[in-house]
Amino acid sequence: MRIPFIVGLVGLAVLSGCGSGTPAPSGDSNTTTTPSATPAAPSGGNPSVIKIVSSLPHTGSANAQIMTIVNGIKLAIDEVGGKVGDFTIVYEAWDDASPERGQWDPAIESANAQKAVADPDVMAYIGTYNSGAAKYSMPILNNALLLMVSPANTWPGLTKPGVGEANEPMTYRPSGKITYYRVVPADDIQGLVAAQWASEMGCKKVYVLHDRELYGQGIAKMFQQASGPLGLEILGFEGIDPKASNYRSLVTKIKQSAPDLVYFGGTTQTNAGQLAKDLRAGGLAVKFMVPDGCFEDAFIESAGAANLEGNTFITFGGLPADKLTGKGAEYYANYKAKYNSEPQAYSAYGYESARAVLEAIRIAGKKDRAAIAAACGQIKDFDGLLAKWSFDENGDITTKTLSGNTVKNGKFEFVKILGQ
Amino acid sequence: MSNTEVLLQQLIIGLSNGMIIALIALGYTMVYGIVELINFAHGDLFMLGAFLALTVVGALGLDAIPEPALLSWGFIPLLIIVPLFCATLNWSIDRLAYRPLRDAPRLAPLVSAIGVSFVLINIGLFWGGLRMDVFNGGVAAASPKDFPWIVSSANLLGPDSNIILTWNELLVFAITVPLMIGLSVLVKFTRLGKAMRAVAQNPTAARLMGIDVDRVIGATFLIGGALAGAAAVVYSSYNHTIYFQMGFRVGMDAFTAAVLGGIGNLPGALVGGLVIGVIRAMSDQYIATEWTNVVVFAILIVVLTFRPSGILGATVREKV
């Protein structure tokens, strides 16, 4: 009785590695790889197949958003018929979240990066969703000169020197080459634009809150830094507990200092909805501004449309899907036709990053990691969703189009284009 | 706002939050008192109660009422259905996951409770994916859900008052206080209450008195579950946001309250809950929001240094 049980469980754990299915084409074992300054890409694989993988958190709270990003990527690949030149493009969506985290997991993200490096067919890595996750995979992928394009990372330090920590971004580029690109404007731009917008609306005194997460705290700091020169008075800068059941005490404290606007650097998942509600319930009828982490339907759902109506402002590093023109409008129509649903905010960036990858493969014209990564940097005046864009010397997209949105009748409503 | 007004307002907020915490803490403390199990699943049971409450609100169309009356009639079905559901669920969990482990090593039911907690969290996730309007068609299953106002949010002290006191706060007290009194009466004076105390003190002797111990423990889980259900209704209508992972934090606050007051002690749970609620409010106001959790636990540690059995807990003298 005892033995079969133990053996069974151990067997289960062992078998987990074996799984079932057809064996993949065999190649050299990666056990022979020797570490050296120059990357040694694993050889083998199928010469006519190029694999693109994405590493995004499929579990947990961001799931709905992620699914539309994956759909966006698939849409871009389908549009080229799954082929670039002679190469067949294969796409795999990897998950970098774990069940016990409920969000991205550092161990899994770095395992994903290592897995991608070890697979000779993988030529591009789309991800990550969270800037924190990118910090794990970037050095690993960079060392292998594997192209990485992020549809959602906004932490400025990932690409821009002098904004983040002292050792950023060099620390993510052990090979010295740039292999990481992103198709979204970074938070320093969004923070600045948000502060400008607040000032334009006539606000003088601002209370800044953040969720003490990488994204939220970062953007709140950018907002704070931009406020000074614009003459906005910062009444307070405080981190909230995203798991608290309500913020009424905090709202009472804010009320005492009588601000014109409350800025919250945070996301739907870090309780932006609850904060909005408590501001209203606490009788604080001020403007409430949030960044693009809240630019998803879930924000309105969780805050209750009535609590946001009219005095909530959301900045977003792009245009809402239905405001797109040209190439963007085409994407929007195709997406709706194919998936029979509305894309969420970041879906367009999933689509855009996949297109950037395909373009890089086209320019390189061969199945070679270093060549493809270098080719991506050469993308210039690309016909993007918003406008023509290029990658700058840091790997950042050149478009700086942001939109200001508000909530009307329970839906996001586009107000104006910011930062132009 | 004057400083006195701020203090008063924070007291109101702290006591309301504390009452809700206390209501959940009662569930912990009752179960702990009788089977010495930290019921990790209790917070998640509470979470499912909140999801059921939202489902009922959706099914009854309560969310469609634009400006709710003083006390919406919808409250009554909520207060019946949700506790009933939580009580049944809690009882079933005990029956299936804990009862077989009564004679097992002490930590086995604890791990089982953690397992149950995971299962409940997962059910909560799926529940959030229900294709109902209140769940927004289930597209974003994991996102926080808005719980509509079913009680008037008008300020009872008049629209110009700086201090806000609404039916929501009063309702917290109006539901919690009678429940606590009722519970004390039940434990002190009824036949079931006596049986519960007997089982807590000496299960074997209780058995020899003709008390069906399993049934009494089941009844304790039933009552604890019902309290969690009531707390879920009160919490949802007071805070208006529910999400599938909220059980852990709320449960931890409640368990801290139970320990602070002295675990196994019913008035202790109330005192612990109120103390924690008020400390939270005061720390938010006078220290800093980001340090509030640290302040709460620092105070817990200091209190336990001086009173190792909690504020109202009796010193247990081990029989040698």
Next chain:
Amino acid sequence: MSLLHVDDVTMQFGGLTAVNKVDFRVERGQIFSVIGPNGAGKTTVFNAITGVYEPTEGIILIDGRPGMRPVTPRTILGIALVGVLTAAGFTIALNLESMWNAAISANYIYKQPFAWGKAIGDALGHLRSAPATLTLLPAIAGLLIGVAGATSVWRRSRRSPDVVARQGVARTFQNPRVFHQMTVLENVLVGMDTKLRTRFWHAACRLGFKHEHCSSVEKAMAMLRFVELEDEAGAAASCLSYGHQRRLEIARALASEPKLLLLDEPAAGMNPSESVDLMELIRKIRDRGIAVVLIEHHMNLVMGVSDRIAVLDYGNKIAEGTPDEIQACPKVRKAYLGTDLD
């Protein structure tokens, strides 16, 4: 000086007096019995002697010393140290971030050499210039909480059985309390704990560990032989019968080489012939120079083995004397033995 002094000891539990002004003395090498009806407070007296309970009033001296941690300069120093450390901890905790900024962030330039001296100076300078609310206030609060907390914690653990045990008092329990998950041999080795010198790192790295281990195992085996349990040495203690568990408890207690051994109803659950063996064992223990205090209901055993007997009733000592005196005492006969001793 007697080995054990129990002077006017009173124990109260929540208003109920379990033991009321009990006093007796036990001399070296004596077998002393405490008898009395259940609930008369015999076990409570044992618990007071061994430090499990703290007597409400009265003095207990073992070899002339009270069975609790003494207030030494070290204790006071320790409490003061905790206070000072808490004060320092509070102050530093409140200023940690700004001190770090002043010392490290301000002085360290990425990948440049770092001036440690200046950094420390800056940190202290920062602390000196900080407002009193951030330095003095937490320091005073920390000192108060630290000293009060340490005193409260120390006071609670002042009278602890381990202090008494280290003074040479060992005991057994009314219901045998052996360590079930250990082997019989390990149980005895636990009893020897106070005599062993192995330190943590020695144990972890097995430095000079073998020698002591072997000699202690040898001693433990001798103890087991003494109580005739050596055949069970490798068995799990939980597998022993009730009577064997009692003997194991005695072996474990003897392993600590006590001056005084307290036996709490050692014959409970034994039949008359086993009781006779036990009587023999108790005498053998006495012959090793160990004084024995006995709680027992088996009158034959008590009368046969004791040098002196004290009788408790409702927490009061009603008589003390030799077995013959006790049997003759009318008060005892009335309260305890019953008028016809059959």
Next chain:
Amino acid sequence: MPAGGIRRILVLRAGWILLAIALVLPVFDSFLPREFQFAGLMRPIFILAILGLGLNVVTGYTGLLNLGLAAFMAIGAYSYGILTCDIYPYQLSFWTALPLTICIGATAGIVLGLPTIRLRGDYLAIVTLGLGEIMQDTLKNLDGITQGTQGINPLPAPRLFNYQFSPENWIPWYYLLLAILAVVVLFCRNLEHSRVGRSWIAIREDEIAATCMGINPVKVKLLAFSVGAELAAMSGGLWAAYLGSTGEPGNYDFQISIIALCMVIIGGMGNISGVLLGAVVMIGFNSILLVKVTTILAQKGLIDTQNVITVPSNWKYMVFGFALILTMRFKPEGLLPSRQIKAELHEMDEDRRALKKKAGTK
């Protein structure tokens, strides 16, 4: 009883069997088709097994329920990060920083244990649980020191003689971590069979009886608590070195403590081989099996993005939860029988050897 022999070997020699399997695993693994290779994923198991062994000292041996072990892991990771990262002036190497990390962990264990260690069972549980939660808050709030949610990176990988470990090549990592784990196992085993381990177990079994034998319960518990903290800090430091980053403070949350607790209890309380097996089962299940299943299902296209129920990763909690419940239902004392069974088999090898030696000399 023919199965008795096998059972006996399994019980008594489980540690050696596991070690032998672990040594040859990379070789075996290299024969598997690439997409089914898993030995590289074993490294987190080694690191978390150290955490499990730490908890085994606190909870398994001494019986103190510590639900906040993640706090000490965080202390370890951040100490290692601050001591090694080049944005701080310390910049120590792996081999200096790791022992320092361990010392910091042990000190933290003593400081935090001092006021709380006397609390009885479940009070200690809630205090440690709270500790685990506020440690995340503290690390986030002190962002001037810890970089808050940025995490400290990059952290240098160890260098052994002239060999530089790197994330791309997992084999040296595998053996390094295996070697460290083996040392920790040896350390725990030595303690278990010494005076120290005996006093821990005695305190767990019967605190009053143990104290009456002269064991100072506070000292003994505090020692166990700080050894647990020390091992947790060690695993935190290794974790940070392995990932090259401390990660966010939020990564060291209750889930980590729970996984450690489940390892200890599912494996078998107070039994080193049990904890190792528990680590293999828990982490293997969690980070290898579930991940592989999800990938396979995703490849088969069985995922409907619009329906929460059809996404396999959404079932992870459910599977995990039921696995815990069912294991407790059918093997409440853990997968590997504990010391108790060993004792019943009359095989406390340590004492027995000593006994034999005595018999020989006489």
Next chain:
Amino acid sequence: MSEGPLLSVQGIFAGYGPIEALKGVTLNVQRGEIVTLIGANGAGKSSTLMCICGVHRARKGSIHFDGEEVTDEKPHSLVAKGLAQVPEGRKIFARMTVLENLELGAYLRKDVAGIKSDLDMVYTLFPILGERRKQLGGTLSGGEQQMLAIGRALMSKPKLLLMDEPSMGVAPILTAKIFDTIRELNKQGMTILLVEQNAHLALKLAHRGYVLETGEIVLEDKASSLLTDPRVKEAYLGDED
């Protein structure tokens, strides 16, 4: 009501884990008699009682009570059928008052008047309990607790009273009093199964006796015969006289 013994135990086996505590115990108790079960500690006396009252489950064998098979019944239904036990070590609810303890004895009864009169009966039997009815059970002395335990068992109006070591740890003077009470109860018609360490006292009191050794009944006879049986004398009575 059926004829035959009130309680009949047929060849029960029981144990804890691998240890077999009972190996085929068979005994009968007729209405109105006092039967005693004597034996050394660990012989299985308490295990037998625990099996009879359903707290412990028998692996094999059958138990009949009042003509009904009750082998697999739960303790509470056995109490309802008229079986009460005075457990070893008394097992008083220490943090409840004497009155509450007695009320719990009548937990399954619904007849308010009957409970009232039985309460008076217990108070007359043990006047000290009446005096201390508001006191917490834990504050009573050992002998008083034993009385409370007996009183509590009587409150369920049992047909058969199982008593486990009523003399254990009680002063000799109180032992005599308690045994007098048992005799008195029996005279009023109560059937009693008494498990006792003190074989001498027990055999003097009982009508019949069984001797239990390592889980088996080795002797069964009239109590008076057992008292003079040389084997019993040697093993259990020793030099008591």
